[in-house]
Amino acid sequence: MIRSFRMLTFQGVTLAAAAFAMSAITFEARAGVPPQTAVVRIGNFTFSQQTLAVRAGTTVTFVNDDDIPHTVVAKDLTFKSKVLDTGDKFSFTFAKAGQFAYFCSLHPHMTGTIVVKA
Amino acid sequence: MWLSLIWTKVKSAKVGRVLYVPGEHDITADGANLYLERYGKDTKGDGWQSFDHKGVHFVGLVNVADLKPGGMGNLGAEQLRWLERDLAGRPSSTPIVVFAHIPMWTVYADWGWGTDDAAEALKLLARFGSVTMLNGHIHQIAQKVEGHIAFHTARSTAFPQPAPGTAPSPGPLKVPSEQLHSMLGITDAMFVRGKERIALIDSTLTI
Numbered sequence: 577m578i579r580s581f582r583m584l585t586f587q588g589v590t591l592a593a594a595a596f597a598m599s600a601i602t603f604e605a606r607a608g609v610p611p612q613t614a615v616v617r618i619g620n621f622t623f624s625q626q627t628l629a630v631r632a633g634t635t636v637t638f639v640n641d642d643d644i645p646h647t648v649v650a651k652d653l654t655f656k657s658k659v660l661d662t663g664d665k666f667s668f669t670f671a672k673a674g675q676f677a678y679f680c681s682l683h684p685h686m687t688g689t690i691v692v693k694a
Numbered sequence: 695m696w697l698s699l700i701w702t703k704v705k706s707a708k709v710g711r712v713l714y715v716p717g718e719h720d721i722t723a724d725g726a727n728l729y730l731e732r733y734g735k736d737t738k739g740d741g742w743q744s745f746d747h748k749g750v751h752f753v754g755l756v757n758v759a760d761l762k763p764g765g766m767g768n769l770g771a772e773q774l775r776w777l778e779r780d781l782a783g784r785p786s787s788t789p790i791v792v793f794a795h796i797p798m799w800t801v802y803a804d805w806g807w808g809t810d811d812a813a814e815a816l817k818l819l820a821r822f823g824s825v826t827m828l829n830g831h832i833h834q835i836a837q838k839v840e841g842h843i844a845f846h847t848a849r850s851t852a853f854p855q856p857a858p859g860t861a862p863s864p865g866p867l868k869v870p871s872e873q874l875h876s877m878l879g880i881t882d883a884m885f886v887r888g889k890e891r892i893a894l895i896d897s898t899l900t901i
Contacts, residue, residue, distance in 0.1 A: 619863075620862045620863035620865060621805070621863040621864055621865060622863065642863075642865060643865050643866050644865055644866070645719060651763045658722070659719070659722055677763060678763075679763035679764065681761055682718040682719060682758075682761070683718070683806055684761040684762055684763055684764060684765045684766070684806060685764065685765070685766065685803075685804070685805065685806035687763050687764050
């Protein structure tokens with residue numbers, strides 16, 4: 577329960593930040609379009625999708641299914657999770673189009689890219 | 695549970711001083727501060743350190759901080775500069791023991807089992823007649839000798855990991871419980887002076 581509460585809080589903060597940054601997102605939210613979501617799972621020291629394409633405004637949730645703690649950190653440090661224990665989640669809303677390379681800062685051979693389309 | 699097991703082992707070693715180098719899980723995404731507070735007082739940078747004991751020079755290096763995407767272990771320019779200064783002026787006959795968490799030679803790159811800039815450190819160590827490089831991280835024994843440098847990785851007290859490339863990932867190796875203790879362990883290093891006659895070195899007088 578506590579974990580999901582934190583998750584919601586984090587998403588709320590991210591959405592608020594995105595709203596300041598991109599009015600288009602708030603317009604979409606007001607228009608009642610359900611927010612788009614995607615999931616990247618972490619297992620066997622790999623991210624389940626090496627490259628994941630999403631539309632701008634999508635919230636991507638990373639779920640650690642592995643036996644070992646991992647992190648999700650943007651190469652340019654625009655996002656950085658805490659250390660995720662088994663079952664922990666981290667979400668980030670990709671407001672802008674672009675390519676966002678990320679890695680596990682504990683096991684840096686684990687890499688992935690989110691491709692955000694406008 | 696395994697943390698308390700380690701602690702029992704460490705306490706039973708009956709030594710005056712316990713020194714640590716961090717593993718990748720000891721430095722959080724927010725940096726090394728919590729580690730340094732608890733285990734790294736009087737160390738430099740993210741926890742590197744050196745000291746002398748009975749004629750042997752010990753160096754603890756940190757290769758788990760500021761890791762780069764797609765890379766392996768990382769010492770970083772600042773720590774390498776410190777190492778250069780630390781070794782400068784020491785006679786090449788000084789026995790050196792280096793300890794660092796991630797292997798200082800590439801055991802298996804696909805799993806990140808190596809240190810990207812280890813060669814820089816090895817260059818600084820190459821002139822010494824006896825260098826022992828002790829590592830952990832891969833939770834199994836691997837050894838290699840290169841020139842005067844002997845590399846050795848130790849077992850873990852937590853869980854075994856698979857041999858390089860023998861599993862889909864380097865995650866914990868599940869073994870029958872009766873086998874588990876035979877795959878966990880600690881490494882003792884003893885200093886034994888060689889029996890060979892010392893090399894004779896002639897040099898001219900300098901003013």
